[in-house]
Amino acid sequence: MINQLSWKVGGQQGEGIESTGEIFAIALNRLGYYLYGYRHFSSRIKGGHTNNKIRVSTKQLNAISDDLDILVAFDQETIDVNYHELREGGVVVADAKFNPTLAEDSKATLYAVPFTEIANELGTSLMKNMVAVGASSAILGLPAESYREVVEEIFKKKGMSVVEKNMEAIQAGADFFNKEAGGQIESLQLEKADGKKRMFLIGNDAIAMGALAGGCRFMPAYPITPASEIMEYLIKKLPEFGGTVIQTEDEIAAVTMAIGANYAGVRTLTASAGPGLSLMAEAIGLSGITEVPLVLVDTQRGGPSTGLPTKQEQSDLMAMVYNTHGDIPKVVITPSTVEEAFYDTIEAFNIAEEYQCPVIIVTDLALSLGKQTVEPLDYNKIEIRRGKFDINEELPERVDGEYFKRFLVTEDGVSPRVAPGMKNGVHHVTGVEHDETGKPSESPENRVAQMDKRLRKLNTLADRFDTPVYTNAPHEEADLLVIGINSTRGTINEAMPRLEADGIKVNHAHVRLLHPFPTEQLKPLMDRAKKVVVIENNATAQLASIIKMNVGGTNVESMLKYDGNPFLPSDIYKQCKELV
Structure with a gap:
């Protein structure tokens, strides 16, 4: 018995590779195994090699493995591209349709299973991925029924007949492997999992959940890989909490909408990748000089320009720290696990309001889209802090002709904040340098006072930030x-x-x-x-x-x-x- 193994499924994009990996992984997650997954996919909608590598263990995992135990191949390219990862004693299970071959230098064993033929016999070739799941379950000695709960959740809306057909396909794949290939492979038998229920999330889902838990109620955004899942999650969930998502015409509109909503007192999030954050640079400066809270997510990918939009990279670091012209206070947070992505998103909203500045949450593609087992989240750890902002606060009566000192020079660098409509809170807001009431001012003395005030906000943040x-x-x-x-x-x-x-x-x-x-x-x-x-x-x-x-x-x-x-x-x- 072994305590971990690595499984990969590959083929052409658009033929169910992602769903194959999802069904396999979710079923094992619900048996109590820990998982860590990473998807390699093309920037094309259909076509191009794609694979999903999933590591399974009885203990917590935080990385993909060097080698590979089981490779499920829907085409010869998958074998040619990935066979070198197979360790000695590894297994390739390939669709017999393309007459699979394995390189002479490989120490793995090849099994040809008629995924497509079996699926066609059951009514449609689309179920070949379910046949492959069944063959995988036979290798591991798992009963086909282990997948029923997941299959029902995915296909129930199409009717129970579709659920049963997919379960038949899984069982047929398992039966063929058991009969023709000898069944379970002893060297690949996993130790029994503890059976505990744990979450199985990508980083983007954790960020979206953190936004909800942190009080976010509005998200303007433009879809872009690898950030889109944040918007897609919140499109489904925000309305249940009285919030909404707007798909904007571009990233400039998204960030300026976010600034406007935050100015009105609504916690707001926008998310993008490197190209989108480049477009947002000027508006980030607007958030800085107007001291309006702003929370953004940058999911790094291969650049520059369109670059490698579906591949891993960490090349936005300088851009996130230095992309804004002029000097403003800015916070850049870099979570390193899915769990941290959840809690850090909540903290980003707190910091943005406490320090009245832009906060950027920077992830990378592997963290944004890599799926990990996560222990149950502790909602008792959630704390909402809004700093010097209380929409119900009674402001001092205005002296005739005087405006509220929204940009008051303070010792800690943070000025009192109000929302539109608050009695006695009238003030100017402008991207031009301004005095304490917001009126434009080019006075050298005022410029130094306001600049120093803004820049000293973050003097203590590193000491206050958790880890x-x-x-x-x-x-x-x-x-x-x-x-x-x-x-x-x-x-x-x-x-x-x-x-x-x-x-x-x-x-x-x-x-x-x-x-x-x-x-x-x-x-x-x-x-x-x-x-x-x-x-x-x-x-x-x-x-x-x-x-x-x-x-x-x-x-x-x-x-x-x-x-x-x-x-x-x-x-x-x-x-x-x-x-x-």
Whole structure:
């Protein structure tokens, strides 16, 4: 018996690859297994190779695996592209329709199963993916009935006859493998799971759930990969809470609508990817100078321009910190797990209102679209903080001719905030530099006072932010400090024991607050390491550059990957070993 295995299904985009992986994974999740999934997909709607790799374990997972135990192939390209991942003793289950072949250097075993033929006999070739699920269940020794609950949820709206046909297809796939291929494979039998119910989420779903829990009631957005699932989730859920989603004509409209709604006192979210955030740059500056809260999500993908819109990259870091012209206070949060994406989104709304500034939540494609098992969320941890804003507050009576000092210069840099319609709260709002009442002013003295006020808002944020730097640092003095951001956290943690087994003392730090940078939290770890390696998915070492600007360090080296694929634990192990 084994405690984990890796399963992958591949074929041409549009032929049910995603649903095959979903049904397989959800059923195992409900049996109590932990899962971690990553989809490789084309930017085309139909056609082009796609695959879904799912790791299954009896213990918590936070990374995709180096190797592969089972490959389910709907075409020869899937075998040719992915067979090198198969470990010795691995299995390929392929549709007999295309006469599959396996390279001579492969140590895996090929089984040809007539997915399409069996599906056609049952009424439609569309069910070939269910036949493949059945064959997979036979390999693992799982009864076909394990999938009934999931199949009912997906197909019930089409009628119970469709549910039963799909269950027949799963059973037929299992029966064929049991009869013709000998049934379950002993070396691939998983230990029994604990049976506990856990959530199974992509990062985008967690962000959308966090927005709901954090009081968001409006989302203007323009669809873009890999951010669209946030909008799609909230389209379904926000109306149940009295909110709404508007699909705007472009990202400029989305961000300016968000600013307007926040100005009116409604917690609002917009989400995009790198190209969309480029269009939002000027409006982010408007949020900064008008001191209107703004929460944005940037789901990083391969750039520049359209780039690799469906592939992994972490190349927006500099853009998120420095893209706005002029100087404004801005917060950039970088969650590293699906669970953190939920809680960080709630905190983003709190920070945006407490500090009256834009807050950007930065993820990457692997975190946004990678699906992970998540322990039940603790809703008792949710706290709503609105700072110096109370729509029911009684404001001081106005002196004739005087406006409310919405931009009052204060010691903490945060001015009193009001919403339109509040009695005695009349004031100007403009993107031009202004005095305390909002009236345009070009006075040098006023300019310095307002600029200094805005910029000192965030002086204490790094100290107040919960875990600005995640650490896994067992050593007081380390041979190597590995630093990462976003989805590489689990991958680094998985590589660490391999390095430790080779006698290398390794500490790990993961940046969760990119701006303002947590210098005081990271510097002691860097000072206690002989060498620092920064791991990131871009070509120009953006995170390493930001670290050097804020912390310094002559012992900092970079490990870069920008081919569109996420880091594997073996990538980090091999390259770190070479550096020491």
